[in-house]
Amino acid sequence: MEKIDLEAMGQRAAKVKYELQRLPEKRKNEVLSEAAEQLAADTEIILEENGKDIHRAEENGMHPGMIDRLRLTEGRIAAMAEGLRQIAGLKDPVGEVLETFVRPNGLRIRKTRVPLGVIGIIYESRPNVTADAFGLCFKAGNAVILKGGSDALLSNMAVTASVRKALGHSKVSEDAIQLIESTDREVASRFMRLNQYVDVLIPRGGAGLIRSVVENSTVPVIETGTGNCHIYVDEYADLEKALPIILNAKTQRIGVCNACESLVIHEAVKARFLPELARALQEAKVEMRGDEQVCALVEEAKAATEEDYGTEYLDYVLSMKVVSDLDEAIAHINKYNTKHSEAIITENKENAERFLNEVDAACVYVNASTRFTDGFEFGFGAEIGISTQKLHARGPMGLKELTSYKYRIEGNGQIRH
């Protein structure tokens, strides 16, 4: 494979960003619809290229779960196309006036939403991210440079080629989407230092990928971190609510970042609640790991280690701890959580308020499942990821989170004294 000229790719992206910033919403929606049609039309070639990726992965002995992530089907390609059509239906965030103020000297200042410019996405082996990430970045007026997992290179190339064809048909520069066609780690490292051209990097994938990007990138990063999410069953909990919420948050989908990984229970309700909860969790095949108080009440529970409290299992496992008051619950959660999603079950307004205020997380819940931390569930209509950092965007990120702002200042000759 020839040497990747990242500099040239950066220059092309930086050039096309000005074109995209000016593109009216109607044109952007046309491109997205065109891309959806093109993906459908190219289904056969995409499946063929994906087949080669799958074949190589199988030869390399890839885990079946990973192969499933890598695999495209007619249905999955149709879903990618449908995703682009849905993005076309979302409101364009660009141009929104966020604030207007007039200064005593007559200067009129308008804080206005603008695209970020060039967004870099580094992701693992799901080829559908290629179309999704393009759609969201493009609708928010950004050029995108993608670096997918090496296992999915041919699939990603096929999807990218299809989208570029659609851009060409729509008379928009094809460089609105560029794929780094390399499986070389050194190229990824250089990509993470392309500050001159790339305004932000968003890693999408497991903890290892995200850590590597945070460690090595000099381009600003939006960290989409892991979720060690807790549910706290308060002294004043309605236990009729607690049980279904816990079961939902733990078992409705185990492999996702907003699933519940740890339970914190007030000692006043432990005797009433734990046996019933344990039966339900056992039925759902959830392994319980608890502290001494839990183990004393739940025969099936294993002893939890310090490490358990800090682990995002993404599995049918739940750590459990009994606390003597709300302070201890909040301190425990703030110590072990990953600032993602945390819930309290309580009918006591004061305790609810304290939990909402004092627990440090992107999303804090009262009497609801942590599984709602999601761009679609929040009504954003889309999601590029869930941020667990505090800069720029926190929690589910939709189109607005893929924008910046600029100050537009109009005067009539003002000078500074």
Add this chain to the structure above:
Amino acid sequence: MEKIDLEAMGQRAAKVKYELQRLPEKRKNEVLSEAAEQLAADTEIILEENGKDIHRAEENGMHPGMIDRLRLTEGRIAAMAEGLRQIAGLKDPVGEVLETFVRPNGLRIRKTRVPLGVIGIIYESRPNVTADAFGLCFKAGNAVILKGGSDALLSNMAVTASVRKALGHSKVSEDAIQLIESTDREVASRFMRLNQYVDVLIPRGGAGLIRSVVENSTVPVIETGTGNCHIYVDEYADLEKALPIILNAKTQRIGVCNACESLVIHEAVKARFLPELARALQEAKVEMRGDEQVCALVEEAKAATEEDYGTEYLDYVLSMKVVSDLDEAIAHINKYNTKHSEAIITENKENAERFLNEVDAACVYVNASTRFTDGFEFGFGAEIGISTQKLHARGPMGLKELTSYKYRIEGNGQIRH
């Protein structure tokens, strides 16, 4: 000097941040007033310590301009105290509800402003930053860890000790401000990788410092960059407005990031405008460096090199270029600017609109001096710096820019289907 335990400092900051998040506005304002009084009361000891820093700097042959930055006087300490009192008068941003939405399933979601948590500030030799940065971070509910320039170590220690005394008197944890008492570069490097405890790093200083932080930090950084600011004199400019704006932006204060460094002039007005402008600039002792067309009309102008167009002079020097249309002006500015502040002088609404839309900068002006890019001039009442990146905050940063948000979600038993 003993080894600095950054880990322990981080832990203390992370602990105190929960206390600060809950501190009511009234208490915060009391602390700020108390700190102002304490600084005044400690003037003598601060001046004494500052005198030692000055003495050492003089022995080391430091440039007089740098020594002036380092020097504290009774007046400067009084100004630091007054700065803290002004911050006490600003509205507390914490707790503001930014958005409320109710989902079809009844979940009520409130996007609410919260402190960032722990802010790290890395700065050079102005000891007044110590009090300023504390004041702003504290009012926005954040703990701050400071790393000042080695030349100012004793001054910074004296200011920090004074503020900590005030915190103690006010029964607030003194660790709301911590100073890294080290002149060791290795300690600075470790500070930039303290991701577990520090939510954001803000470098304040010259281009070299900022580049070093961007290059080496794994903690998210808000880049406060340089300003290679342009003024474009359009074909439809009111030249009566253009002249005072250019003089103001170039000469009112030369060493600041929002000063004008480069002029772009439409060829249709060059013959009418350049001779008059040149006279005025000469009178103001501004050296002119222009392209061929400028040099043909202005005898005193030297030939500008490619490097000139990319230089932030911070001096009585101005680069100048003639263009044949607005497109060329915008392309030139987008090529050479540092995304800080750019102005167009025009009476043509369409050209103004295009300039505002298409020039990529934090602040874009019509018929006003670029010198207004400033937190105080914008009415923020304060400024921690001017961001030239697009993530989180762009342009002047006041108290709001030192906050994040969280989603508070209230339900009555909702689970996800």
